[in-house]
Amino acid sequence: MPEPKLSSLHPGDSAIIRAISAEEGLHHRLLALGFRIGKEIHLIRRAWFSGPLQVRIGMTEVIMRRSDADKIRVSHQTTR
Amino acid sequence: MKCIALLGMPNTGKSTFFNRFTGASARVGNWPGITIDLMAAKIPLGGKVVRVVDLPGIYDFHGFSEDEKVVRDFLENNQVDLLLIILNGAQLERQLSLALEARQLGLPAVLLLNMADEAKRAGITVDTEKMAARLQMPVVWVSAKYGDGFKSASSVIAKALAASLPTDPAKLRDNLRADDEIEAAMEKIMEEAVQIPKTMPKSMTASLDRILLHPLFGLPLFFLIMFLLFQFIFTLGKPMQDGMAWVLAQARNLGLEPLLASVPAWLQGLLLDGIYNGVGTVAAFVPVIILFFLVMTVVEDSGYLSRAAFLMDALMARLGLDGRSFVMLLMGFGCNVPALMGTRIMRSRSLRLLTMLVIPFSLCSARLQVFLFLITAIFTAHAAPFVLFSLYLLSFATALLTALLFKGRFPSTEPFIIELPPYRLPTTRQIILRAWHEVRHFLKRATKFITFGVVAVWVLTHVPGDVPPASAGTLAGHISAVLAPVLSPIGIDAQLSVVLIFGFVAKEIVIGSLAAVYGLEGDSLMGLMAQKLDWVQAYSFMLFTLIYTPCLSAVATLRNESKSYAFMWVSIAWSLLLAWVVSFVFYQGARGLGF
Numbered sequence: 001m002p003e004p005k006l007s008s009l010h011p012g013d014s015a016i017i018r019a020i021s022a023e024e025g026l027h028h029r030l031l032a033l034g035f036r037i038g039k040e041i042h043l044i045r046r047a048w049f050s051g052p053l054q055v056r057i058g059m060t061e062v063i064m065r066r067s068d069a070d071k072i073r074v075s076h077q078t079t080r
Numbered sequence: 081m082k083c084i085a086l087l088g089m090p091n092t093g094k095s096t097f098f099n100r101f102t103g104a105s106a107r108v109g110n111w112p113g114i115t116i117d118l119m120a121a122k123i124p125l126g127g128k129v130v131r132v133v134d135l136p137g138i139y140d141f142h143g144f145s146e147d148e149k150v151v152r153d154f155l156e157n158n159q160v161d162l163l164l165i166i167l168n169g170a171q172l173e174r175q176l177s178l179a180l181e182a183r184q185l186g187l188p189a190v191l192l193l194n195m196a197d198e199a200k201r202a203g204i205t206v207d208t209e210k211m212a213a214r215l216q217m218p219v220v221w222v223s224a225k226y227g228d229g230f231k232s233a234s235s236v237i238a239k240a241l242a243a244s245l246p247t248d249p250a251k252l253r254d255n256l257r258a259d260d261e262i263e264a265a266m267e268k269i270m271e272e273a274v275q276i277p278k279t280m281p282k283s284m285t286a287s288l289d290r291i292l293l294h295p296l297f298g299l300p301l302f303f304l305i306m307f308l309l310f311q312f313i314f315t316l317g318k319p320m321q322d323g324m325a326w327v328l329a330q331a332r333n334l335g336l337e338p339l340l341a342s343v344p345a346w347l348q349g350l351l352l353d354g355i356y357n358g359v360g361t362v363a364a365f366v367p368v369i370i371l372f373f374l375v376m377t378v379v380e381d382s383g384y385l386s387r388a389a390f391l392m393d394a395l396m397a398r399l400g401l402d403g404r405s406f407v408m409l410l411m412g413f414g415c416n417v418p419a420l421m422g423t424r425i426m427r428s429r430s431l432r433l434l435t436m437l438v439i440p441f442s443l444c445s446a447r448l449q450v451f452l453f454l455i456t457a458i459f460t461a462h463a464a465p466f467v468l469f470s471l472y473l474l475s476f477a478t479a480l481l482t483a484l485l486f487k488g489r490f491p492s493t494e495p496f497i498i499e500l501p502p503y504r505l506p507t508t509r510q511i512i513l514r515a516w517h518e519v520r521h522f523l524k525r526a527t528k529f530i531t532f533g534v535v536a537v538w539v540l541t542h543v544p545g546d547v548p549p550a551s552a553g554t555l556a557g558h559i560s561a562v563l564a565p566v567l568s569p570i571g572i573d574a575q576l577s578v579v580l581i582f583g584f585v586a587k588e589i590v591i592g593s594l595a596a597v598y599g600l601e602g603d604s605l606m607g608l609m610a611q612k613l614d615w616v617q618a619y620s621f622m623l624f625t626l627i628y629t630p631c632l633s634a635v636a637t638l639r640n641e642s643k644s645y646a647f648m649w650v651s652i653a654w655s656l657l658l659a660w661v662v663s664f665v666f667y668q669g670a671r672g673l674g675f
Binding site: 019020021022024025026027029030033036037044045046047048049050051052054060061062063064065067068073 | 139146147149263289293295296298386389390391393394395397402403427495496497498499500501502
C-alpha cells in the first residue's frame, strides 16, 4: 500500500516526508521552501470547501493547494 | 547475465526506445531495494543474452521525487553493467547534466541522443566525437520513433558492454551519499547547534491566525476588517479634504485672482476656472489618497494579504484563478498598474492573462477620488460609507464574474504554494516613504494627464465662445449629441459624457474636468452636482466609471505585460460592454421601481 498523501493529514498531525513526485518547476519551488525527504512536516489547518492547507516545515509556514499536497507522500508519525 | 539499465529524463522517448530496442518481449519484474515494478526484457546482443531494464524518468540523481528515489534505490541495490542514457537531442542544453552526473558517479554509460529527426528539423548539429571525448562515453544519434540509427547504436552498445566493468552498488551508495553530504552536514549542525522547539511556543502569529484564518469566521472577518478600514479612511479623510479645498480656494481668492486681474478674460477663464479649479479639485483629494496608502502599506506589510490568499483560494480556484490573483486584486485598490506587473510571479501564461483581465475592475485610488466626490455631494453622511463599500463589493463582483466567464479560455494547472510570513508592523520610515512616493506619483500624473485632460475638456466646453459654456452649441455639445443614444439610457447627460471620454485617459480627470466645465470648485461644485443629479443617475455614473477601462497607463501596462494587442482590445471591449450593461440594468431597474 502506498504511503498516505500529505493532503490526508488532519490539523495538528505531524509526519515525515517520504516522497515528492512533482514536475520540475514545482519540485524546485518545494526544494526552495525546504521540502526534502526525511523532513518533518506539520499540518496546521485546512481551509473549508477544499481550500488550501497550511503546513509548517522547520520554521517556514506555507500554504498550498490540496492538489499540490497530493504529490507529497508522508509517513504518519504523531496524531494530536 | 549482463544487465543494461535505461536512464533518461521524463518525456525523452525513453519508453519508445525501450520497446523498439527489446521488441515485444518486455515483462514486469520485481527488483531488490525498490517497491514498484519495472519493465525488463532479455534480448540477444553481440552474441550473448543480456537483460535490459527500463528505469523511471528522472531529472537528477538526488532522489527528492518518488521516481528519483526508485532509480537511486535500484542502482544502490543492483549490479548494472552498462547504463544507456537517453536524452532529447533537441533539448541538450537542459538535459546534458544527467550524463555529466552519471560520469561523475563513475557509471559505465553510452549516451543516446534521441529525437534525431526533431533536432535535425531544429537545425541542431552535434559533433558526437568531440562530445564523446568530453563525456568519456560513446555518443550515438537515434530516432526511437522511426528506428533510425538503431543498427549502429546496437553495435556501439555491444562493444561498450563487452569493455565495461559492472557497477559496484556499495561504492555507488557511498558516492551518492557524498553528494548528500551538504544536506547531512547541514542537518548535523542544525541538530547540534540550533534548538528549534518541537511545538512552536504560543506566538502572537499563531493566536492571530487561529482567529483570522478560522474556517467559518475568517472570511466574514476579512470583509469586516476591509469595511472598517474604508470607514476609517472616509471618516478621517473628509475633514482633511475639506481643509485642503478651503486652502486652495483661499489661494485662488487672495492670491491668484488679484494677480491675474489684468490678463484677458478667456485666458483668465482657462487658467483659473479650467486648470486651477480642475487640478485643484483633484489635489484636494491628495490627503485622502495619502491616508489611503498609509492604510494600504500597513495592510500589505502586515502579512495579512497572504492570509487573504489562503481564505479566498477555494473560491478563486473555482473561478480559474488562485489566491495570488486575489491578492493582486487587493493591490489593485491602490493602483492597477503595479498590480498588473505583479502578475509576473505567475508562471502559467493562462493564469497570468486571466488575472490581468480581472485586475482592471479593482477600484483603484483614482476612481476612489471620483466616488468620494460624488458620494459626498449626493448622499447623506450616514449613507456615504455604505455606498462606497457597495462599490468595492461590486468591484469584486465584476472581477469574479469576468473570471467565471473567461476561465474556459485560460485553463491553468499552476501549483499554488506560497510562504506565510509572521504578522509584522511596518516601520514609520516605511510608511512615510510610501506616502511620499504616492504624492510624487500624483504630482507626475497631475502634470501629465490631468492638466492635459482638464485643458482639453475646458476647450471642448468653451469653444465656440459665443454660446453658453457646456451648452449644446459647443464642441462638447456636438460630441455628446453623438453619444446620447448610447449614454442617455444609462442616465448620463451631455456634460457627464464628455467627462467620461476623458476619464479614459485617467480617472482623476473626471472630477477635475467637472470643475473645469462648470468653473466651480469645492462645495459650490458639489452643490451643483447635487442639484443636477439624483442618486440613481449618480450611482449609474459611478458604476460606469468603476467598470470601464481604468486609465491609459493601465491599458499600456496590459499591452506590455501580455505582449498582445488582441488581449488589450478584448480587455477594453469587455470592460466597456460590461460597464454599459451593468449601468443600464441598474438605471432602468431603479427607474422602473419608481426611484
